[in-house]
Amino acid sequence: MNRSLVDPGSLCLFSSYSDQNSIPFWVKTYLEELTSYIETLVLLTNERELQESDYQFLETRNIEVRFYPNEGWDFGMWFRYLVSENTSSCSSLFLINDSNLLIGSLKNFFTWWKTHRFDFGGLTENWELAWHIQSFFLGFRGNTVEIVRQYFAKTGILKDKVDAILFYEIGLSRHLKSRGLTPGVLFPTSTVSPWGCDTSIYRPKRLIRRGYPLVKRSLIYRSSYAFYYRWIFRKEVGTQVLSAIRPMKPSLHGLFWESLDRVLFYGFGWKSLPRIKPY
Numbered sequence: 001m002n003r004s005l006v007d008p009g010s011l012c013l014f015s016s017y018s019d020q021n022s023i024p025f026w027v028k029t030y031l032e033e034l035t036s037y038i039e040t041l042v043l044l045t046n047e048r049e050l051q052e053s054d055y056q057f058l059e060t061r062n063i064e065v066r067f068y069p070n071e072g073w074d075f076g077m078w079f080r081y082l083v084s085e086n087t088s089s090c091s092s093l094f095l096i097n098d099s100n101l102l103i104g105s106l107k108n109f110f111t112w113w114k115t116h117r118f119d120f121g122g123l124t125e126n127w128e129l130a131w132h133i134q135s136f137f138l139g140f141r142g143n144t145v146e147i148v149r150q151y152f153a154k155t156g157i158l159k160d161k162v163d164a165i166l167f168y169e170i171g172l173s174r175h176l177k178s179r180g181l182t183p184g185v186l187f188p189t190s191t192v193s194p195w196g197c198d199t200s201i202y203r204p205k206r207l208i209r210r211g212y213p214l215v216k217r218s219l220i221y222r223s224s225y226a227f228y229y230r231w232i233f234r235k236e237v238g239t240q241v242l243s244a245i246r247p248m249k250p251s252l253h254g255l256f257w258e259s260l261d262r263v264l265f266y267g268f269g270w271k272s273l274p275r276i277k278p279y
Contacts, residue, residue: 005036005037005107007038007092007114008091009039009090010040010092010094011093011094012094013044013094014042014043014097014098015077016043016045016097018045018046021051022051022053022054023057026098026102027043030096030100030102033106034096036107037110040064041064043058043063043065044068044080046067047070048067066080071157071159072157073158074097075157083149083152087146088146091142091145092141093141096138098217099218100200101215101217103208103213103214103215104212112184116184117182118183119140119176120176120182120183121138121186124137124189124207126189126199127189129166130170131174133183133185134198135168136200151175187207187210192207201219
């Protein structure tokens with residue numbers, strides 16, 4: 001294993017929920033890749049018994065595990081770790097969740113991270129409601145780590161999803177910017193779309209053509225267009241994952257509203273046309 005890109009003092013908190021007594025293999029794939037770049041990798045997951053083979057997987061790769069109550073979404077798990085564990089020696093902190101499938105290498109991101117001196121950053125940004133770096137892959141370095149820890153400690157566990165979006169998904173990025181900290185995004189929205197949409201949902205093919213290493217898991221099982229995305233991403237995702245993640249049956253109601261949403265984005269950029277501007 002090549003660990004030349006490992007950042008000394010780096011800590012990654014990988015949040016994952018499952019109702020099974022095992023770690024999904026697509027999560028293991030993601031964790032395996034992260035071990036090439038992270039010094040301390042911690043799996044945060046809901047309270048349950050794992051199989052012995054899962055513990056062996058974690059132990060042989062020096063991956064720590066913490067079990068927490070399933071409340072407050074990913075932010076709740078990150079909160080519990082950040083307020084209970086000592087992060088004073090952490091030079092960089094990464095908050096990542098399992099909402100995406102890893103289909104490529106993370107080398108480009110960590111090379112970019114080491115050669116640019118942003119205070120915080122991530123893979124993609126979103127301009128819906130307000131600008132923010134998407135929370136499924138966040139990085140912070142230096143003094144920003146302690147500012148993030150304090151923000152979590154002050155905000156606490158938010159059980160309402162709307163509150164979690166407003167105060168964590170959007171609020172964290174805005175809080176850091178208000179402190180004069182500099183953000184960075186490897187795949188800026190403007191490179192794949194003129195509109196300020198969620199590019200991981202509305203422009204996934206364009207992102208992947210540019211080297212984006214992830215596919216949103218919801219696209220292949222929860223979207224009304226799941227069967228379409230399962231077909232176009234069949235090579236990148238692989239048959240093993242597609243067999244394990246079965247799509248939900250689409251409804252006419254869901255198909256109508258999702259189609260309308262896409263027309264507004266693709267056709268007019270109605271939701272977020274005025275929101276893209278340099279930050």
